[in-house]
Every structure is written in C-alpha cells, then in structure tokens.
Amino acid sequence: MREWSLARQLLVLQVVIVGVIVGGGSILAYLDAARNTEDTARREVVAVAKSVADTPTLLMALTTPRPTEILQPFAEDVRHDTGVDFITIMNPEGIRFTHPNPQEIGRHFLGNTKEALEGGVLTETFVGTLGPSVRAVVPVFSADRVVALVAVGITVEAIADELSGQLVAVIAVGVAALGVGLIGTYFVSARVRRQTRGMGPARLGRMIDYHESILHAVHEGLMLLDRHGTVTLCNDAARDLLGVPEDVDGKKLSSLGLPSSLVNRLLSDGPVRDEIHVTDRRVIVVNKSKLPTHGAVVTLRDHTDLQALTGELDSVKGFAESLRSQAHEAANRLHTVVSLIELDRTDEAVRFATEELEIAQQLTDRVVGAVGEPVLAALLLGKTAEASERGVELVITPDTHIDETAMPGRDLVTILGNLIDNALDAAVEGTEAPKVFVTVRKSNSELILRVADTGPGLDDETSRAAFTRGWSTKDSNRGLGLALVGQTVRRYGGTIELGQEIGAVFTVRLPADGRS
Structure with a gap:
C-alpha cells in the first residue's frame, strides 16, 4: 500500500x-x-x-x-x-x-x-x-x-x-464553522503538499537522515546564509576550516571573528567564484551562489597544502632564477676572461678572474658562515643574485647569525622569501641606490627575521592593511604573499612589527623552538 x-x-x-x-x-x-x-x-x-x-x-x-x-x-x-x-x-x-x-x-x-x-x-x-x-x-x-x-x-x-429553534441556529453556526475550518485546512494542506513535494513522513525522515549524513561526510565545507547574513547551516568541515564553534547556527556571520575581507565577500550581492582567502590557520577557496529563497550557499575547500606546495614551487623557481642570474653573470665574466686571453692580455685575465672569484667566494663564505640553516643560506644566496640582476644591493647585516632552527624550512622560506620579494619591489621604486637589508638571528628564545628596504615606505592605513589577503602595491591580481606571511607567523604565535626607519622595516619574532 x-x-x-x-x-x-x-x-x-x-x-x-x-x-x-x-x-x-x-x-x-x-x-x-x-x-x-x-x-x-x-x-x-x-x-x-x-x-x-x-x-x-x-x-x-x-x-x-x-x-x-x-x-x-x-x-x-x-x-x-x-x-x-x-x-x-x-x-x-x-x-x-x-x-x-x-x-x-x-x-x-x-x-x-x-x-x-x-x-x-x-x-x-x-x-x-x-x-x-x-x-x-x-x-x-x-x-x-x-x-x-x-x-x-x-x-x-x-x-x-x-430550544429547538436555538438548536437550529447552533447547528447552522456549527456547519458554517466546520465548512470554514475544512476550507482553511485544505489550503494549509495544499501549501504543505507543495513544500514537501507530496512526500510522506517516512520518506522525509529518510531524506533528513541522508541530509545529515552527507553534511557530516563531505570533506568540503558547506554553509547556508539567509538574506540577513545569519548562518542557518554549517557542517563539520566548514566549522573546521573557518575555526568557528559548534553552536554557530543562528549567529551573524560578522560576529564569528572571520577576516573582514572574507565576511564582506560572503555578504556581497554578487556570486563568488574560486576566490582564495587567508584565515589565521588556513588558505581556503571560496565559492558562493544565491539561493531562490533570498539566501546564499557557500562552499569552502582547503587550499592550505596546495598553497604550501605552490610556495615551495615558487621558492624552487626563485632558486632556479637565481641560478640563471648567476650563470648569466658567470658567462659574462667568462667571456671577458676569454676575450682578454685572445687579446694576449693573460695577466689581466688572471687578475680579473681572481678578483671575481674572491668576491663570489667572500659572499658565499659570509652567508654560509653566518647562516647554518641550509635552506635559509640557499635562499639568501639566490635572492642576492636576483637582487644584483635587478640593480638592488642585498646586504646581509653583520649581526646575522643562526646555526640551526627547529622551524620547518618551508615556513622560513614563506616568511623570509616573501618579505625579501616585497622589499626588492619597494627598493626598485625608491632611491637611485636601492638597497635591501636582511637580518636573521636568535635572541634568547626568539628567532628574529628583519627585512628593511630603501623604498618609499608605508603610511599608517597601508600598514594596517599590509597583511590582509589581496593587499599589494601592484595590480589587484597579486597580494597573497604578505597574507601568507601573516598566517604563518600567527600559526607559530609570533608577532610582526612594521617600522619606518628607512623605508619599510618588517620585523618578525618567532618562538625559537618552532612550536605552533
């Protein structure tokens, strides 16, 4: 039946x-x-x-x-x-x-x-x-x-x-009330039938069970917002990605402590397609679509690991670019030596090659002697060659000294590499003799990374926005680097200070034990 x-x-x-x-x-x-x-x-x-x-x-x-x-x-x-x-x-x-x-x-x-x-x-x-x-x-x-x-x-x-006359009136009123009640009941039932699509209680119960199971099983985050910006549904994955408590349903999105850039995009009228946003501990890909009921459905995907791999790839590409720069410089020097020999000026060729070798070896010895962490040493050597090709002098300050660190090399590259890249860009736009100063050292229980440039610096408003997702002094398609720096520093419980002694001076302090 x-x-x-x-x-x-x-x-x-x-x-x-x-x-x-x-x-x-x-x-x-x-x-x-x-x-x-x-x-x-x-x-x-x-x-x-x-x-x-x-x-x-x-x-x-x-x-x-x-x-x-x-x-x-x-x-x-x-x-x-x-x-x-x-x-x-x-x-x-x-x-x-x-x-x-x-x-x-x-x-x-x-x-x-x-x-x-x-x-x-x-x-x-x-x-x-x-x-x-x-x-x-x-x-x-x-x-x-x-x-x-x-x-x-x-x-x-x-x-x-x-009494029989009154009984007729009572019956008439009763029949009228019954008719009105039945008509109202019919319309209510018709509305329920439309909203439930003609399904029975057992089928509705199964659908709710399936719904709950799917919400808890999917690895993507799913969140529903009404037209007033109130969270009406948030599955386990979404709560984990956003770092919000379990009792989030019924609360305003703006009250959950999420980054303002993410909140503004989710509360905007238009759709959101594969946008990357950075929270305190995650890099997430956000999509948002409007619902016919004047709300919105939001899907969230974890992009942290992929972004970390992308960061490593960028570092490798940076090293490759640095090697290309060094190879280019070496080729120029080799051509010079060969040309001097062909001109039968062998003494000058030997003297030129010796001087160049001494300069390169001094830089290598200085970096390797001051920085015992191989990943950081390679990063600094590569960035030095890249800076030289761009016409910027990258200076490793005398107080730079670090043997080893418990922090993963990937996170150190993320922090220091992005800070140096931004400093190089700023220095090029600054004085006629652009310089970037880098300091890496341990002080008590802290690991200090300091990057300064001779660029134009940052005003107060720009300083506050510097570590938000999408901020950049260049075009709007960039600006994730400093946001990742901020996320990594927050994950380790560190701090970032922004000074204006030269141009822009970024000072990062991290726990030396590398615990997040």
Whole structure:
C-alpha cells in the first residue's frame, strides 16, 4: 500500500480535529442554551407567580363565596398575556380555584407546596396534569398569614420547542464553522503538499537522515546564509576550516571573528567564484551562489597544502632564477676572461678572474658562515643574485647569525622569501641606490627575521592593511604573499612589527623552538 503523503495525513488529522472541535463546541453550546432556557423559564414563572399573588383582585376574590368565578377568567387572561402554560390558584390545602382545564378545578394540586406554605418561593420540575413542567409556587399573604397559593408553570415540551429553534441556529453556526475550518485546512494542506513535494513522513525522515549524513561526510565545507547574513547551516568541515564553534547556527556571520575581507565577500550581492582567502590557520577557496529563497550557499575547500606546495614551487623557481642570474653573470665574466686571453692580455685575465672569484667566494663564505640553516643560506644566496640582476644591493647585516632552527624550512622560506620579494619591489621604486637589508638571528628564545628596504615606505592605513589577503602595491591580481606571511607567523604565535626607519622595516619574532 502506498504511503500517504504528509499533506494528506495532516489533512485527515485536521479534518478530524476540526470536526471534533466543532461538534464538541456545538454540543456545549446546545447544553448551555438548554441551561439558559430552563433558567429563564424558572425566572419567568417566579415573576408571573409573584405578580399574580400581589394582585388585589386575588385577595378580593378569596373573600367571596365562589372565588373560581372571578379567579378563573383572571388567571386565563394573565396566562395568555404572559405565555405561560398554566396558572393555578389554590387554597392552603391545595384545592384548585383555577386551571387551564376546567375539569381539574376543585381537585387537589399535584406538586409540592410545603416551602410556599412556610412563606418561601418553591421552584421545581414536576410531572402534573399537563405533563412535566417547570413551575413556581408562591404564597398569598393577608395580614401576615398565608391565605392562598399561586402556582405558575411552563411545560418542558414548550421549553423544548423554544430550544429547538436555538438548536437550529447552533447547528447552522456549527456547519458554517466546520465548512470554514475544512476550507482553511485544505489550503494549509495544499501549501504543505507543495513544500514537501507530496512526500510522506517516512520518506522525509529518510531524506533528513541522508541530509545529515552527507553534511557530516563531505570533506568540503558547506554553509547556508539567509538574506540577513545569519548562518542557518554549517557542517563539520566548514566549522573546521573557518575555526568557528559548534553552536554557530543562528549567529551573524560578522560576529564569528572571520577576516573582514572574507565576511564582506560572503555578504556581497554578487556570486563568488574560486576566490582564495587567508584565515589565521588556513588558505581556503571560496565559492558562493544565491539561493531562490533570498539566501546564499557557500562552499569552502582547503587550499592550505596546495598553497604550501605552490610556495615551495615558487621558492624552487626563485632558486632556479637565481641560478640563471648567476650563470648569466658567470658567462659574462667568462667571456671577458676569454676575450682578454685572445687579446694576449693573460695577466689581466688572471687578475680579473681572481678578483671575481674572491668576491663570489667572500659572499658565499659570509652567508654560509653566518647562516647554518641550509635552506635559509640557499635562499639568501639566490635572492642576492636576483637582487644584483635587478640593480638592488642585498646586504646581509653583520649581526646575522643562526646555526640551526627547529622551524620547518618551508615556513622560513614563506616568511623570509616573501618579505625579501616585497622589499626588492619597494627598493626598485625608491632611491637611485636601492638597497635591501636582511637580518636573521636568535635572541634568547626568539628567532628574529628583519627585512628593511630603501623604498618609499608605508603610511599608517597601508600598514594596517599590509597583511590582509589581496593587499599589494601592484595590480589587484597579486597580494597573497604578505597574507601568507601573516598566517604563518600567527600559526607559530609570533608577532610582526612594521617600522619606518628607512623605508619599510618588517620585523618578525618567532618562538625559537618552532612550536605552533
């Protein structure tokens, strides 16, 4: 048997509920109307009985030898005028003076009179000669003595006739309410059917289970934002990539402590396609698409390892470029030596080759002697050759000295290589004698990397933005290098200081033990 859809089950349930509510309400309304009708009848018969008992005509008739001749027409006139079913006037012993059926006159009253004889007002429902009736019995006083009794009643049948008219109204209102409820239920169910696409509870439950399983299983980060920038969904991978807590759902994206550049892009109106953003510990690739429900879906991919490999490749390319520069310089020197020999000026050729060799060896000896870390030494030698080719003097300061470090060479290359590259670019734009000064040394428990240039420097606003993703003094397609420097330094709990003593002076302080 095919499973009923959730909408159909809700429709049936709501129809039953509406039917029960309307039916129950109608019954309660009918019972309330019946109670009110009976209470009204009681009040009416008491009022009529008291009015008849207080009539002077009644006392006057009681003094005559034949009271019935006066009281019977009087009672009938009052009965017709008030709409009650009977008015019975009797003596204290209960012998009737009046009755709607003249044959009952002179007979004993059927009902209780004790309370009335004691001066009170009696109301009851009793079966008399006219059938069950709601009646009231009141005393007639003369000189503080009960001289007669007046009984006024309305038959239960008459009350039922009056109540039947109210019952029709109650039923009509109930049917109308039921119709309105069913129409509303139908539209609600139709809306539910559209939103659930006609699926049943079991299928919806399976879809939710699949949904939860997929969210936890995928390695890509997935995040849903509503149109107000509130996170409505964030899977495990996204929380791990962004470094946000587990209770992120329902919070504003701007309150999660993410980089402002990332927040601004995610809250922007347009789509985002494969943009690289740097957080404190990750390099992530971000994509964002609009949803038909006026929100956005964001996917996040970890780009940290790939970026690290790219950084290593850039370093290798830099070393290769440095070797190319050195090979170019060596070729020029070799051509010079060969030309001097061909000109039969061998002494000058020997002297020139010796001087060049001494200069190159002095630089190598100085770098290798000051920097015992092979990766850093190779980086500095390569950058020195690159700087020379670009017309910049790269100076290894005298206080540079480091034997070995516990930090991975990859991270040292990321930090120092990017700082030197930016310093070379700045120095070229600066003075006519551009220079870059590099210091690498250990001080107590710190590893200090210092790079200064003779370029134009950075103002305060530029200094604050220097380590954000996308900042560059060049075109907008660059600017990831310093952001990676900042990320690596933060990962090791280090600090970056930016000074203006020459041009721009970057000072990085890292734990010497290399612990992140």
